[in-house]
Amino acid sequence: MNVQRRLLPNTAALAAFEAVARLGSFTAAARELDLTQGAISRQINLLE
Numbered sequence: 001m002n003v004q005r006r007l008l009p010n011t012a013a014l015a016a017f018e019a020v021a022r023l024g025s026f027t028a029a030a031r032e033l034d035l036t037q038g039a040i041s042r043q044i045n046l047l048e
Contacts, residue, residue: 009047016043
């Protein structure tokens with residue numbers, strides 16, 4: 001079970017991805033989620 005859990009993205013990363021996709025920019029997603037652009041970038045990087 002632990003192996004499967006590590007393969008699933010966390011909800012923060014999914015929320016960041018959704019916001020970037022919907023809003024079209026890291027800046028807008030960061031503003032909406034009250035995060036820095038760097039934090040959004042790191043969350044997206046977790047999905048790669």
